[in-house]
Amino acid sequence: MQAQVVVIGSLNMDLVARAPRLPRAGETLAGESFVTLPGGKGANQAVAAARLGARVAMVGCIGDDAHGQQLRDGLLAEGIECSALTRIERCSSGTALIVVDDSSQNAIVIVAGANAELSPQRVSDCEGLLEAAQVVICQLEVPTETVAHALERGRALGKTVILNPAPASEALPAHWYPWIDYLIPNESEAALLSGLPVDSLESALAAAEHLRKAGAAKVILTLGARGALFVDADGHRHFPAPSVRAVDTTAAGDTFVGAFAAALSRGCSEARAIRFGQSAAALSVTRAGAQPSIPYLAEVEASEMGSDA
Template sequence: MQAKVVIVGSLNMDLVTRAPRLPKAGETLAGQSFVTVPGGKGANQAVAAARLGASVAMIGCVGSDAYGDELRSALLAEGIDCQAVTRIEGESTGVALIVVDDSSQNAIVIVAGGNGHVTSAVVDGFDTLLSQADVIICQLEIPMATVGHVLKRGRELGKTVILNPAPASGPLPAEWYGWIDYLIPNESEATALTGLPVDSVGSADAAATALMKAGVRKVIVTLGEQGALFASQARSQHFPAPKVQPVDTTAAGDTFVGGFAAALAEGKSESDAIRFGQIAAALSVTRSGAQPSIPTVVDVQSYQP
């Protein structure tokens, strides 16, 4: 089946341990639990788009190890086209080493591994996937040069181009903005991109205006329990968040991006796509984990406020 949504991005195995507190330098602590969870923002968004109704393909790289095999198998189990998930011989798969303490504070070390091998040349080898897509999505967990290459190529092909600028540490390259249809940052990412404090609907609107002046066509700032702010040259609209009892916010942003993209690819209006993504994200925070928390399209359709 031809993929309608193509994600170019990261695949990580999250190695998560819980301990009473975070260790000090040189200290060894007894942990309470350990789990391995498929993750990476690219893979999370691919799983979200697939569960939420889209035909999906993933472009990315894993290492020549068991984690890479497991991540690829997890995507295949979701019906995702993995012909472009490339195995890099002699390299490790990307991992996130996460320690969580009893107060839910965490310390994270990320090793890019295979994700560092997602080059422009690798992407060009699967240009047919991009040319057949309706929506192309990128994040910032692969080399920046590759992200820029994909955004530009998506614009050349006339596709709907979405960038989730995560993790963002500062402004994007100036030439990128004109290649992006929908820029979807959260509050901290919007602050990093603009230098403006973003902690409310009004401040999100100000940040979105600044980003559109830089050349972005449309901006969606996700605001957690405050909902989302959509802005275009024609209008600005606040979308309140669905009311749920949160358990774990991991992958909520990825779920929103995947759900929004899936709805756009299906032909829904922007407003309906935003609401669809919001319900999916809200349902995800009622469950623990990253990919395990992502709901299906049936879950979203069954949602009752």
């Protein structure tokens, strides 16, 4: 069965501690709980797309440790094609150290591990997956040259190319933008990439328009509880967010990206795909963890029916 969505990116084991608040520099806090959960932006987005109705393949690297086997098994359990998931000998799997506070905000430290071994050649080795897909998704938790190669090949093959520029640490190379159909940053990422403040809907719009003028065909700026802004050559549109009580915002952005891609692969309009992504992300923040928080298609459909009632 050919994959509709190919995700090229990271897999991490998330080590999650809950604490009353985030620690200050040099401070030791007493935590409230600890859990080990599968994560990584690439894997999260793959799981989201799979749970929300798409046939998905994952391209990435895992270590030869217990975490690597658990990460692979988790994707296989979701029905995700893992033929392009490479085990790297004598290497640890990617790891994320996450602290979540009582207001559901988080701080994350990522150790790349095997994710650093995802090379352009490994992407080239799975060209057949890209040729058969409709949508290609990339993030920034794997080597920069690999992301560039994946974006370029996706564009050359005529696929819908999505870049979630996370985590963003510097401006994107200018030549990347024309390869991107949908650039999907959050507020902090949009501010860093554009060099503009993002602290209101008006400033968010300015940043999104700046990124579109840089060359991205379309920009979707996710704003958390304030919704999302969509900007293309014809103008812009604000999509208010569903109202929910957040428990943990980890993987909310990944859920949106995966859900949006899944909806596009099913032939949904952009507006419908954005609303579907928001509904899925809204459900995810009501639950703890990364992949465990990602809802299934039936849940999202039920929540949308309830909101329309």
